[in-house]
Amino acid sequence: MDLLALADFNLVARHGGFGRAARLADRPKATLSRRVSELEASLGVRLFERGSHALKLTQEGRALFERTEALLTELGEATAAVASGGDTPRGRLRVSAPLLFSQTALGTLAAEFARRHPQVQLEITTEDRPVDMVEEGVDLVIRVNPQRDAQLVGRVLLRDRLVAVAAPTLPRPAQDTAVPAVVRVNSQDAAWTLTTATGEQRIAIDPVLRLASLIMIRDAVRTGIGAALLPLSLVAGDLRTGTLLHWGDGQGPPIELWALYPSRRLLSARVSAFLEFLKDAFPQGHPEELAAYVKG
Structure with missing residues (x-):
């Protein structure tokens, strides 16, 4: 399989169209269209439904995108790490966290993480709803008592009651x-x-x-x-x-705060750094450790 064609397919899928992908990547639209057509021909399936006003992934295209996007990201990160001579955390890190944890602790923690890792662009969004990590481009989610999900793995950060x-x-x-x-x-x-x-x-x-x-x-x-x-x-x-x-x-089960990431994805240096940072901030995982960040 042509990795360049696969990368171009991911670019178009991520941005929802050839025109938008071409503008954002500063690439010719015709080149992207040709590469995707060549990939479809080599696989023997259609990856996009091409309507007059919209471009939509087929079932096969969705499956290919979900299975290859993270792999291509990791390949790019590995190449960048080798080129820079190490695995220094760098690049954008998007985290989704629940409201209470964000309000009490994450402002202070995010500032300290930014000081320690200035080459990481940390973005934290606050929401208590389930997040589709692939669709929304999230690298790590922090959730309270999450439901079991075969696609996610992680660790308990804190236990409260x-x-x-x-x-x-x-x-x-x-x-x-x-x-x-x-x-x-x-x-x-x-x-x-x-x-x-x-x-x-x-x-x-x-x-x-x-x-x-x-x-x-x-x-x-x-x-x-x-x-x-x-x-x-x-x-x-x-x-x-x-x-x-x-x-x-x-009474009832303990409150558990989990950090989760896709099970199929190798951890990037920036995600690993953030996980280790949280582990250092809450070494025992006791509620008193989180209480130290509560103000007012």
């Missing part, structure tokens, strides 16, 4: 009395089952506020309007100072 907290001015409820609570917007909880020093306790709740952000919930709870279940890392400082009191631990 939920704790019930309230301001000192809010009394613990009497038996069979609902406590005012601040909850997430979509929460359907009617009660919390907590593990305390004296055993298990079930507390009925009466939501008085529904907020979208965990930081908003923490700030509201500080005023005494209600109790909340929050990650320990987010309220560890408040518990130390007595701004909030610990009512008990929430």
Whole structure:
């Protein structure tokens, strides 16, 4: 197979058309079209459906693109590393991370990573939705309790747990009395089952506020309007100072923060460097290590 033709096919597939690919790569459109046609002829399949206004990958074209894009990227990185005399991390690194982790820690961490690796152009986007790493050009995703995915591998960065907290001015409820609570917007909880020093306790709740952000919930709870279940890392400082009191631990599986990347992709130097950097930042993976970055 002609690697140059394969590279040109990937260029066109990535940018969604011959014209756009030609402009961005400063290459003749006719050359790209000819190379792709030659590749189709050698494979005996059509890779693109060529409409009057749009270019769309066929099923075979999509399969070829998904299987070769990362390999060609790695080949280019290996060539660049050899040419530069080493494997110094360099180039663009796109990371997708969840909102709370981004708001509490990633600003500080990103700045330190940039100081250590000035040849890496780090970009971090913040979203809690699943990300298609190939479609969106993401090198690494950080996710909370991700579902199993055969296409992704990675490592746990941190483990956290939920704790019930309230301001000192809010009394613990009497038996069979609902406590005012601040909850997430979509929460359907009617009660919390907590593990305390004296055993298990079930507390009925009466939501008085529904907020979208965990930081908003923490700030509201500080005023005494209600109790909340929050990650320990987010309220560890408040518990130390007595701004909030610990009512008990929430039940359920631990909160795990994972760093994930495609299983078929050899790790580039920049992704490896970022993973090692995160490992150094959270060596034990304890919530108190993340709490050190929480401000306010």
